[in-house]
Structure formats: C-alpha cells, structure tokens
Amino acid sequence: MSDDVHEIVSAGLKDNLARLWRYGLVxxxxxxxxxxxxxxxxxxxxxxxxxxxxxxxxxxxxxTILSSIWKNELRSQKIRQGTGFVxxxxxxxxxxxxxxxxxxxxxxxxxxxxxxxEVQRTTVFLVYGEGLTYQEAAETLDVPIGTIMSRLASAxxxxxxxxxxxxxxxxxxxxx
Amino acid sequence: xxxxxxxxPITDEDLVAYLDGMLDDESTEHVERELAKDRxxxxxFTLLKAGDRPFAEAFDLLLxxxxxxxxxxxxxxxxxxxxxxxxxxxxxxxxxxxxxxxGRARPWGGWRxxxxxxxxxxxxxxxxxTARFIPVPGVKVASLPAQKGWRAAVAEYQSLFVKATxxxxxxxxxxxEENLGRALxxxxxxxxxxxxxxxPLDFKYAGIxxxxxxxxxxxxxxxxxxxxxSFCIIRNGKPEDHGILAEQRLGLNISHWQAGGxxxxxxxxxxxxxxxxxxxxxxxxxx
Numbered sequence: 001m002s003d004d005v006h007e008i009v010s011a012g013l014k015d016n017l018a019r020l021w022r023y024g025l026v027x028x029x030x031x032x033x034x035x036x037x038x039x040x041x042x043x044x045x046x047x048x049x050x051x052x053x054x055x056x057x058x059x060x061x062x063x064t065i066l067s068s069i070w071k072n073e074l075r076s077q078k079i080r081q082g083t084g085f086v087x088x089x090x091x092x093x094x095x096x097x098x099x100x101x102x103x104x105x106x107x108x109x110x111x112x113x114x115x116x117x118e119v120q121r122t123t124v125f126l127v128y129g130e131g132l133t134y135q136e137a138a139e140t141l142d143v144p145i146g147t148i149m150s151r152l153a154s155a156x157x158x159x160x161x162x163x164x165x166x167x168x169x170x171x172x173x174x175x176x
Numbered sequence: 177x178x179x180x181x182x183x184x185p186i187t188d189e190d191l192v193a194y195l196d197g198m199l200d201d202e203s204t205e206h207v208e209r210e211l212a213k214d215r216x217x218x219x220x221f222t223l224l225k226a227g228d229r230p231f232a233e234a235f236d237l238l239l240x241x242x243x244x245x246x247x248x249x250x251x252x253x254x255x256x257x258x259x260x261x262x263x264x265x266x267x268x269x270x271x272x273x274x275x276x277x278x279g280r281a282r283p284w285g286g287w288r289x290x291x292x293x294x295x296x297x298x299x300x301x302x303x304x305x306t307a308r309f310i311p312v313p314g315v316k317v318a319s320l321p322a323q324k325g326w327r328a329a330v331a332e333y334q335s336l337f338v339k340a341t342x343x344x345x346x347x348x349x350x351x352x353e354e355n356l357g358r359a360l361x362x363x364x365x366x367x368x369x370x371x372x373x374x375x376p377l378d379f380k381y382a383g384i385x386x387x388x389x390x391x392x393x394x395x396x397x398x399x400x401x402x403x404x405x406s407f408c409i410i411r412n413g414k415p416e417d418h419g420i421l422a423e424q425r426l427g428l429n430i431s432h433w434q435a436g437g438x439x440x441x442x443x444x445x446x447x448x449x450x451x452x453x454x455x456x457x458x459x460x461x462x463x
Binding site: 163 | 235
C-alpha cells in the first residue's frame with residue numbers, strides 16, 4: 001500500500017515538475033528560486049508520502065506543499081535577501097532569442113501579471129492559469145473562498161484600469 | 177458554486193464570478209437583471225471585463241520555458257539519493273561516488289550541486305528512502321565554478337536548511353561519534369563530540385562535501401533547538417593564517433578563520449555575536 005502511494009507521488013512529481021516550477025516562478029518572480037521550490041517540494045512530498053490520500057489529485061497536493069514552503073520558509077528568506085519581488089521586466093519574461101519570436105501580446109500580459117501584488121498574481125495563476133475552481137484555489141492557498149474572489153476582483157479591476165489608462169494615453173497622444 | 181442569492185448589492189466579486197461562469201443559474205439571472213438596469217454597475221462590469229487577459233496562453237509560455245532537464249535531475253536526486261559515504265568502500269569513495277553524483281554532466285551553478293546534497297541529506301535524515309536510522313548522511317559533491325569561493329557556496333547551501341532538515345538525525349551518542357569521526361577523517365582532523373559541542377548548539381550530524389576538489393566537512397547543529405547552524409572545515413592548503421573575521425552572506429551571519437592549511441567557518445541565521453562566540457569556542461578547542 002505505502003509502495004503504491006510512493007509510486008503515485010513519485011509519478012505525480014515527475015508529471016508536474018514543469019508546472020511546479022512555473023508556480024514557483026509566479027510566486028517568487030525568480031527562476032532560481034523556482035528551482036529551489038521544486039527541489040524542496042520533491043523532498044517534502046517524499047518525506048510526507050504517507051499523508052497523501054490516494055484518489056485525490058496529486059498535483060493539487062503538490063501545489064499545496066509548494067505554497068506552504070514558499071509561505072512559511074523561502075518567502076521571508078528571499079525578502080530578507082532582497083531577492084524576492086524583482087522587477088516585472090526581469091521576472092516572468094525570459095531572456096534569449098526565443099523571447100524575440102514570441103507573441104508580444106503574451107509577453108505584455110506576463111509583465112502585467114508580474115506587476116500585480118503577489119497574492120493577486122498567485123490567485124490569478126491558480127484560477128486562470130491552472131484552471132482551479134475558486135474552492136480548490138482557496139484550499140491550495142489555505143484562505144477562505146471569499147479571499148480568492150476578492151483577489152481576483154482586485155486583479156481584474158487593476159488590469160482593467162490599465163486598459164483604460166492606456167486608452168486615455170493613446171487618446172491624448174492622438175490629440176497632441 | 178457561488179451565488180448572490182441573498183440579493184444584496186452586487187459586488188465586484190459577484191461580477192467576476194459571473195464573468196468566470198462560477199455563479200449558478202439563479203444568481204446569473206439576478207446579475208444580468210441588475211446589469212440591465214444599473215448604469216454604475218454596468219460600468220464596473222465593463223472595467224472588470226477589460227481586466228480579462230489571455231491568462232492561460234501567457235502562463236503556457238512559462239511552461240515551455242521550464243528547465244526540464246534540471247528539474248528531472250532534481251527529482252532524480254530526490255528519488256535516488258547517493259549512498260552514505262560509510263557504505264562506500266574507501267578506495268572507491270572518490271571515483272565510484274563521482275560516478276553516481278559528479279559524473280553526470282549538468283550545467284548547474286556550484287551552489288546547486290550543494291543544494292542537491294541538501295536534498296539527499298534531508299531525505300536521509302527523514303529516513304524515507306532508507307532505513308530510519310542512518311548515522312552518516314554524508315555525500316560528496318562535484319567541484320564548483322572557479323568564480324565562487326567556498327564560503328559563498330556554503331552560505332547558499334546553508335540557506336536551504338530549516339529546522340525540519342535536521343530534526344530526524346540520529347540522536348545516539350555513539351552513532352554521532354562514529355559519524356563525526358568518519359567525516360572529520362575526510363579532512364584529516366580528529367576531534368571527539370565533546371570538543372565540537374558548544375552551548376547552545378545541539379549537534380545533529382556531520383556531512384562530507386567537497387569544494388573544487390578540496391575536502392569539506394559540515395557539522396550541522398540546531399541553535400537553541402530551533403535554528404540550523406553549521407561549522408564547516410575545508411582543507412584548502414592556504415598558507416596565510418588569519419584570525420576570526422565576521423561577514424554576512426545571504427542574510428546569514430558568518431565567523432571564519434584560517435589556520436594551518438584549513439579554512440573554518442561558523443554560519444547561521446543567528447546574531448553575529450552568537451556566531452562569534454561559537455567560533456571563538458571552537459577555535460580554542462582546535463588549537
């Protein structure tokens with residue numbers, strides 16, 4: 001039985017490595033820290049394999065672990081080191097030639113997302129990026145569902161405002 | 177799943193839930209009715225709707241950029257931790273272990289090598305993949321890029337430690353003595369457990385590492401049963417001795433000195449004064 005669970009968790013880790021890394025990147029804004037988070041999540045998940053309930057979603061369990069590690073351990077450390085919350089320009093947007101060929105709009109969206117406060121960014125990612133329901137996102141982040149809804153509303157209002165501001169700026173430009 | 181059945185004022189949260197298709201039919205109809213007759217609400221709705229973006233597409237792009245090979249390596253190391261040094265025959269400890277750990281070409285920075293060791297060590301400490309009681313959670317680690325000094329590498333390694341990393345280490349004095357003796361023999365030093373035990377540190381284990389081909393030993397402790405602190409010794413062969421100096425790396429306080437061809441450092445997220453006192457105590461016992 002425990003061997004079965006270990007296999008499920010191991011396979012779950014293997015299948016979700018890139019998604020965990022992406023989540024770590026969204027949380028921390030740092031590619032290196034994202035790798036650290038994946039590493040710590042692998043370790044923690046294997047340590048606590050007995051806590052996984054077969055039949056439940058292993059990916060959500062892993063996301064919860066990663067969230068917890070970030071919130072309780074690495075986040076404060078990175079802030080203390082001054083390496084958390086880097087500028088939008090250098091966080092979610094990669095370097096290299098690949099970037100040049102990528103849809104500019106999508107890059108702009110990533111910049112806008114990165115500029116959101118961490119809690120909003122994370123919630124947007126879980127709901128709109130990972131497709132979690134509000135309830136699932138609430139469980140992953142260990143917050144009430146109302147908090148999830150509030151964060152999404154704030155994020156969308158903020159992004160909506162960017163559109164309005166952009167439109168006004170363009171209007172002024174045309175007039176000038 | 178979410179509804180506004182109490183029909184109070186419609187909030188931004190309700191409107192976003194409506195946009196996300198998270199309202200039940202009754203609440204959806206209610207929101208639509210209100211939108212049709214409330215101009216201010218409609219303006220709010222327009223703003224929130226304008227906050228939509230191709231989120232999934234944007235996040236998918238990040239997925240494509242994940243460092244897949246390195247992530248596979250991370251998992252591989254977590255699933256297949258290297259053997260404890262104590263189980264490796266002496267004459268093959270260098271070459272043989274390098275085959276399993278350092279033989280794999282990987283584009284990692286130096287601290288990542290050390291970090292991988294942390295995973296292996298912590299898995300040992302947790303006793304997940306091996307027997308519950310592993311006296312020597314030591315591993316050897318590949319050489320590091322030339323631009324990084326050993327203290328920088330250790331600082332990055334140490335920054336990965338949390339209380340839980342050390343909690344499950346062996347408590348048996350005899351096993352700890354053996355662990356310590358084996359680890360210190362790696363750098364050619366002989367000290368018993370009493371000598372390296374300094375209040376308020378609680379010795380947890382000694383790990384064997386390597387930096388740029390030079391043997392390095394980490395003595396891991398918990399300070400006041402809470403905070404990981406390490407005493408590290410590297411046989412670096414540097415001829416110039418110097419006394420205890422303080423520095424800070426990655427938010428961790430360090431006291432280091434050089435003596436007799438060895439580099440020593442005490443490092444942890446505890447006050448500099450405490451680190452200094454520990455360093456002075458250890459230095460006096462070593463001389």
